[in-house]
Amino acid sequence: SRPPESSVVTDFEDFVTFESILSGVRDDGSGEEPTYDAVADACDGLLGLGWREDAVKIIIVFTDEEGQSYRDPAISEEDMCSACSEGQVLGFFVSPLYTSSFDECGSVFNLYEDDASFITNLESLISDPCSP
Numbered sequence: 001s002r003p004p005e006s007s008v009v010t011d012f013e014d015f016v017t018f019e020s021i022l023s024g025v026r027d028d029g030s031g032e033e034p035t036y037d038a039v040a041d042a043c044d045g046l047l048g049l050g051w052r053e054d055a056v057k058i059i060i061v062f063t064d065e066e067g068q069s070y071r072d073p074a075i076s077e078e079d080m081c082s083a084c085s086e087g088q089v090l091g092f093f094v095s096p097l098y099t100s101s102f103d104e105c106g107s108v109f110n111l112y113e114d115d116a117s118f119i120t121n122l123e124s125l126i127s128d129p130c131s132p
Contacts (some may be wrong), residue, residue, distance in 0.1 A: 004030075006046075035068060036068060037091065039061060039076060043059065043088050060090075064095075066097075077105075081104050093110070096111075107125065
């Protein structure tokens with residue numbers, strides 16, 4: 001089988017459209033998540049996302065897997081961070097087992113926190129993304 005690749009399901013949409021599309025997304029049960037590849041591709045423009053020129057680029061990852069790359073050669077966490085060195089705001093919601101896979105750049109949060117903490121952490125990235 002082919003290794004997983006990062007791709008875009010939909011470009012930027014209004015919330016109602018996004019919520020509808022998101023409700024139809026399913027996992028394939030493989031655990032193969034090209035997280036480093038997808039984040040690097042979003043940062044360096046390879047995904048072709050329709051960012052406004054003046055946009056604060058906020059990239060949020062939700063994963064229960066360690067950081068992974070399916071490139072040849074594979075990219076590392078450091079490579080991903082280097083691709084995202086132009087002021088992008090990165091947030092990683094991950095299993096506590098894999099925090100060290102995502103701690104070189106951006107903010108790392110526990111994927112399994114209670115709802116109130118999860119929402120607080122998510123809002124910290126979105127409400128004022130330019131604050132440290």
